[in-house]
Amino acid sequence: MNIGSIPQIDLLKTIQNEGVVFQVAGFTIKLQSPFPEVSKNIHKLYSDYPLAEQGSFIDFHMKVAPPKGLRRWYRPQVEFHLDGFRPFKPLPQDQAYAMFEWSLNWCIANHMHNYFIVHAAVVEKEGKCIIFPAPPGSGKSTLCASLVMSGWRLLSDELALVDRNAENVFPIPRPINLKNASIDIIRARYPGAIFGPIIKDTAKGTVSHLKPPATSVRLASQLSRPAWVIFPKYQAGSITKLEKKSKAQTFMGVAQNAFNYTVLGSEGFDTLGRLIDGCDCYDFCYSDIDEAIETFQSLLDSK
Secondary structure (H helix, E strand, C coil): CEHHHCCHHHHHHHHHCCCEEEEECCEEEEEECCCHHHHHHHHHHCCCCEECCCCCCCCEEEEEECCCCHHHCCCCEEEEEECCECCCCCEEHHHHHHHHHHHHHHHHHHHCCCCEEEEEEEEEECCEEEEEECCCCCCHHHHHHHHHHCCCEEEECCEEEECCCCCCEECCCCCEEEECHHHHHHHHHCCCCCECCCEEEECCEEEEEECCCHHHHHCCCCCEEEEEEEEEEECCCCCCEEEECCHHHHHHHHHHCECCCCCCCHHHHHHHHHHHHCCEEEEEEECCHHHHHHHHHHHHHHC
């Protein structure tokens, strides 16, 4: 059974009470929240994700709930709990759903050190994947969403999980976090796309989450081999330009975007070295999405 098979009113009651237990790729999550907005958007954006079997080991016990005391009533806020631990300061209550998404990123990035973890989008086609490491504001998520809506498989919008041999990337397809102007760009290009709520005045600006294709969710158990590491950069009015990047520069750029490079020590160094050795490396500057899509299709065709 998938989350979408549960009537929305029943899912609301489940999440508000004992919590819903479901699979996101290889992770099992238990989520509790009294906020109808959280339940509504889990039902909407995670409808294709399977429910966990009874008695499954739970990786992350997550709770998104109001803090105790007067804050429950005065300028209502929301807190995230992981097994009772609260790693973040409260946010305004209207950011409850976004807090779930951001908190799940944090859970994976801080607890899955059996992988080399990079802040990056990852897409795949014909068994080969592109890793897009990039800081905020690079246009990474806009590019990722455009490729995914054009037929590439989504492995991740936020986290590349690379195995220690650097031979495969572990997929964790989840809603794509779009910000500010990117929301309207993707809405206009893909009228059938399904979005979560538009949440304003967050630390990231205005955000909304794009539902991943059902195919990407269904194929979440299929690993993909990294073929390219490409650093994207959106620049208004620029020509589309794909330029070779040296292995040394790529190594340093990925290390700067890795969550656990120093945590893994020498093994992190070796894993990153193997990853870079096995990939073609580029810088990519763009302003035209159609040209960007054509560029990556040509890159795939030439491989």
